[in-house]
Amino acid sequence: MSGTDEQEAWLAAHDAETVETLKAFCRIPSVSTDPAFRDDVRSAAGFVTERLTEAGMPVVELVETGGHPCIFAEWITDPAKPTILIYGHYDVQPPDPVDKWQSPPFEPEIRDDRLYARGASDDKGSLLIPLVVTRAFRETAGSPPLNLKFLIEGEEESGSPHFAPTVAAMAERLACDVAVSADGAMWRADLPSITVASRGMLAMELTLRGAAKDLHSGRHGGSAPNPIRALAGMLATLHDKAGLVAVSGFLEGATPPDPAIVRAIETVGFDVPGYFDAIGAPHPRPMPDGPALLTRQWLIPTLEFNGISGGYAGAGTKTVIPAEASVKITCRLVAGQSPDIVFDAIRKHLEAVLPTGFAMDLRRHGPGSAAFALDPDLPAMRVTEDILEEIMGTAPLRVAMGATIPIGSVFAEYLGVGTIFFSFSTSDEDYHAPNEFYRLSNLRDGQVAWARLFDRLAR
Amino acid sequence: MSGTDEQEAWLAAHDAETVETLKAFCRIPSVSTDPAFRDDVRSAAGFVTERLTEAGMPVVELVETGGHPCIFAEWITDPAKPTILIYGHYDVQPPDPVDKWQSPPFEPEIRDDRLYARGASDDKGSLLIPLVVTRAFRETAGSPPLNLKFLIEGEEESGSPHFAPTVAAMAERLACDVAVSADGAMWRADLPSITVASRGMLAMELTLRGAAKDLHSGRHGGSAPNPIRALAGMLATLHDKAGLVAVSGFLEGATPPDPAIVRAIETVGFDVPGYFDAIGAPHPRPMPDGPALLTRQWLIPTLEFNGISGGYAGAGTKTVIPAEASVKITCRLVAGQSPDIVFDAIRKHLEAVLPTGFAMDLRRHGPGSAAFALDPDLPAMRVTEDILEEIMGTAPLRVAMGATIPIGSVFAEYLGVGTIFFSFSTSDEDYHAPNEFYRLSNLRDGQVAWARLFDRLAR
Numbered sequence: 009m010s011g012t013d014e015q016e017a018w019l020a021a022h023d024a025e026t027v028e029t030l031k032a033f034c035r036i037p038s039v040s041t042d043p044a045f046r047d048d049v050r051s052a053a054g055f056v057t058e059r060l061t062e063a064g065m066p067v068v069e070l071v072e073t074g075g076h077p078c079i080f081a082e083w084i085t086d087p088a089k090p091t092i093l094i095y096g097h098y099d100v101q102p103p104d105p106v107d108k109w110q111s112p113p114f115e116p117e118i119r120d121d122r123l124y125a126r127g128a129s130d131d132k133g134s135l136l137i138p139l140v141v142t143r144a145f146r147e148t149a150g151s152p153p154l155n156l157k158f159l160i161e162g163e164e165e166s167g168s169p170h171f172a173p174t175v176a177a178m179a180e181r182l183a184c185d186v187a188v189s190a191d192g193a194m195w196r197a198d199l200p201s202i203t204v205a206s207r208g209m210l211a212m213e214l215t216l217r218g219a220a221k222d223l224h225s226g227r228h229g230g231s232a233p234n235p236i237r238a239l240a241g242m243l244a245t246l247h248d249k250a251g252l253v254a255v256s257g258f259l260e261g262a263t264p265p266d267p268a269i270v271r272a273i274e275t276v277g278f279d280v281p282g283y284f285d286a287i288g289a290p291h292p293r294p295m296p297d298g299p300a301l302l303t304r305q306w307l308i309p310t311l312e313f314n315g316i317s318g319g320y321a322g323a324g325t326k327t328v329i330p331a332e333a334s335v336k337i338t339c340r341l342v343a344g345q346s347p348d349i350v351f352d353a354i355r356k357h358l359e360a361v362l363p364t365g366f367a368m369d370l371r372r373h374g375p376g377s378a379a380f381a382l383d384p385d386l387p388a389m390r391v392t393e394d395i396l397e398e399i400m401g402t403a404p405l406r407v408a409m410g411a412t413i414p415i416g417s418v419f420a421e422y423l424g425v426g427t428i429f430f431s432f433s434t435s436d437e438d439y440h441a442p443n444e445f446y447r448l449s450n451l452r453d454g455q456v457a458w459a460r461l462f463d464r465l466a467r
Numbered sequence: 468m469s470g471t472d473e474q475e476a477w478l479a480a481h482d483a484e485t486v487e488t489l490k491a492f493c494r495i496p497s498v499s500t501d502p503a504f505r506d507d508v509r510s511a512a513g514f515v516t517e518r519l520t521e522a523g524m525p526v527v528e529l530v531e532t533g534g535h536p537c538i539f540a541e542w543i544t545d546p547a548k549p550t551i552l553i554y555g556h557y558d559v560q561p562p563d564p565v566d567k568w569q570s571p572p573f574e575p576e577i578r579d580d581r582l583y584a585r586g587a588s589d590d591k592g593s594l595l596i597p598l599v600v601t602r603a604f605r606e607t608a609g610s611p612p613l614n615l616k617f618l619i620e621g622e623e624e625s626g627s628p629h630f631a632p633t634v635a636a637m638a639e640r641l642a643c644d645v646a647v648s649a650d651g652a653m654w655r656a657d658l659p660s661i662t663v664a665s666r667g668m669l670a671m672e673l674t675l676r677g678a679a680k681d682l683h684s685g686r687h688g689g690s691a692p693n694p695i696r697a698l699a700g701m702l703a704t705l706h707d708k709a710g711l712v713a714v715s716g717f718l719e720g721a722t723p724p725d726p727a728i729v730r731a732i733e734t735v736g737f738d739v740p741g742y743f744d745a746i747g748a749p750h751p752r753p754m755p756d757g758p759a760l761l762t763r764q765w766l767i768p769t770l771e772f773n774g775i776s777g778g779y780a781g782a783g784t785k786t787v788i789p790a791e792a793s794v795k796i797t798c799r800l801v802a803g804q805s806p807d808i809v810f811d812a813i814r815k816h817l818e819a820v821l822p823t824g825f826a827m828d829l830r831r832h833g834p835g836s837a838a839f840a841l842d843p844d845l846p847a848m849r850v851t852e853d854i855l856e857e858i859m860g861t862a863p864l865r866v867a868m869g870a871t872i873p874i875g876s877v878f879a880e881y882l883g884v885g886t887i888f889f890s891f892s893t894s895d896e897d898y899h900a901p902n903e904f905y906r907l908s909n910l911r912d913g914q915v916a917w918a919r920l921f922d923r924l925a926r
Binding site: 209211213217219220222223224229231232234239240241243283288289290291292301304308310312314315317320325330331338340365366367373374409 | 500501502560563567624625626665666668670672676677678679680683684685686688689690691692693698699700702703706710742743746747748749750751752761763764767769771772773774775776777778780783784785786787788789792794795797799823824825826832869870871897898899900901
């Protein structure tokens with residue numbers, strides 16, 4: 009059934025070495041968001057370039073971005089064959105709170121066939137897989153069966169501020185047939201899944217001003233404008249009773265979700281009381297059903313308040329009518345929604361509900377990003393699904409995620425290609441929390457899967 | 468015309484010293500609402516006891532209250548003469564936002580014959596006046612012409628939680644013919660006025676909790692409870708479209724306003740566009756008429772939001788759904804309203820509008836205080852009005868005020884006496900805002916006025 013027996017045998021024979029390599033990778037504290045780890049981040053980039061060179065990639069370059077560097081690598085084995093662009097990141101989340109770790113975050117330890125270390129799951133384990141698989145092809149067949157490009161970044165955990173400009177600047181060199189991401193995560197450990205959609209993002213801040221300065225709430229109460237009251241009244245108009253966004257024009261252009269995702273939502277078996285317990289929130293009454301809640305999380309655009317402030321925030325009481333009050337807002341967008349159109353719709357809505365006697369300032373934070381949705385008919389998807397079914401014994405679900413994965417949109421915009429998320433991390437591996445781990449079974453399964461992916465996409 | 472020439476001469480000769488004393492008083496950051504300033508509050512109490520001793524008061528005592536101390540002082544010159552009880556407070560509002568101050572809030576600076584400092588107007592300047600006047604009588608006549616008692620508190624800016632119990636416990640020692648308050652404020656700098664009614668006060672804080680910790684707004688947006696959204700929705704139900712409190716039971720027991728004050732409202736000539744210009748607020752459309760606005764400010768109970776907080780308050784954006792959000796609320800009450808009944812009405816309202824999936828905590832800050840209304844026929848009022856007319860050249864108006872001066876109700880209830888507000892602060896002195904100041908002309912006029920008040924009430 010498989011044309012990759014030789015590579016799979018090589019990978020199995022080198023399993024212990026691969027685990028040691030992953031441990032060495034995880035020992036480098038490449039925390040991108042904290043300037044104190046700047047040199048370590050660069051060490052991790054060096055570690056990746058060594059592995060790419062070892063894997064036989066003829067072109068391996070460190071790409072300066074203005075922040076932490078990207079690594080570009082290329083192996084054109086035959087211009088007539090397909091080319092894939094592999095994405096991953098070598099930076100990690102901060103390890104805080106360090107005292108909550110059972111073993112130190114940068115001293116990898118194996119317990120129960122799991123490797124515990126910061127970055128093991130996100131994304132060093134899953135990133136190592138295509139590097140090792142490339143090496144396996146070199147050692148067994150002399151070269152991979154198709155053309156490979158790699159673009160590995162070092163700022164994914166700090167918002168990827170230089171990634172889109174880097175892709176835009178390198179668009180010609182990055183030309184490919186399809187992108188494959190080693191980052192992302194399967195929804196559950198016991199059920200294979202492929203992320204085919206993620207929501208876009210739009211951020212803004214609304215400030216209301218009444219008086220020019222804070223006023224005594226006794227002397228002026230009842231006669232002076234209170235911007236907290238006005239703000240609360242305005243915010244209360246932005247959602248309907250069901251919690252859906254109630255802004256005219258907000259949904260303009262939104263396209264219906266991929267029916268496969270809707271089916272997945274019915275199939276995946278979301279434990280709603282367990283969800284509220286996990287986040288530590290009171291159970292709502294009535295309890296929503298699983299598909300309804302997951303639809304809210306994956307497929308429905310949101311308008312969330314991320315922070316609100318105004319007036320006295322210290323201990324006790326202060327009898328003041330504040331001069332201003334502000335709220336920070338982010339929207340998650342679905343396919344077809346334009347950040348520009350959504351922003352205009354929200355601005356018009358807020359202007360319409362602004363009470364008299366107040367001045368309003370609505371500031372947009374950045375351009376935002378459109379949602380990502382993979383073409384459901386992309387041929388590479390069928391190949392990917394077949395491989396996952398072979399290895400894991402179950403057909404994978406096509407799932408969405410509520411959070412924004414900018415690379416899907418970036419590759420679509422600048423390279424005109426789809427991105428397949430082919431990560432072997434799972435979402436329970438505590439990758440933004442203490443005691444992050446990576447299942448070594450996933451490390452082994454992932455190598456077989458990527459070897460077969462190279463082979464099938466080459467055909 | 469005046470029997471206080473000697474004292475007035477002494478006071479004029481010591482003007483520079485008095486200004487220096489006020490500056491020293493204002494250097495003590497006696498912020499009663501914030502525990503970080505606990506020691507400073509006690510320093511300010513010490514400063515007051517020293518001034519009372521220096522003024523010749525034979526009895527000066529620090530009275531422990533369970534919170535910040537009161538200071539009691541007594542000078543019985545002749546049991547046959549009238550006794551007055553003088554009230555003031557030595558604590559101040561928090562200085563926030565400190566960066567809006569032109570000179571640091573606790574480094575007093577004189578500009579244009581005004582002393583700029585937190586507490587200069589509320590109430591350190593006006594409180595210092597009777598202390599200095601007592602000293603002037605001691606230095607010139609050996610003793611004041613009547614019996615004096617002082618009760619100075621340190622919790623006026625944090626709701627006076629221990630004041631009523633202290634007055635109740637000391638009622639016998641505080642026995643007097645009339646109380647005179649050095650706290651309060653004249654309505655306008657160019658028009659003398661005496662406050663004969665003030666609104667009561669009730670403070671509370673509402674906190675809503677959703678999840679146990681902050682959540683990622685991408686992954687959880689749409690499915691997790693957002694307490695800012697819930698809070699905004701709840702707050703929006705507390706007022707009607709006209710801005711009046713829309714809480715069932717809120718007005719229970721409220722009595723109609725004194726017709727004399729309603730007539731004063733028609734007389735005083737309130738310049739509405741000028742009011743909005745003075746506070747620096749955009750003009751509402753349509754512009755309310757003067758009597759209507761002043762009625763709102765003086766005679767209608769309020770529910771004002773003094774501060775709101777929750778989630779991310781730093782620069783830029785953070786994609787978080789906060790675990791909780793809070794709002795600080797104060798109500799101003801009119802005659803007949805009970806703080807207990809009002810609190811219960813608000814609690815019931817909030818419980819009724821609390822959305823499912825959130826936990827609510829409503830905490831009351833202190834007992835609150837009922838509204839105050841002076842007997843219009845009090846003889847000491849006529850004396851007070853005469854003195855103000857002599858010094859300021861115009862007969863004073865009898866006015867109400869929106870702010871709360873709980874002492875009027877407390878002294879009426881426990882001592883059975885009326886309270887005359889004889890403050891030389893004016894309401895434009897930014898006393899709960901940055902750049903609070905005190906007019907040094909008021910400091911001088913006030914000393915003359917208090918010297919004459921001692922003299923006339925002694926007859």
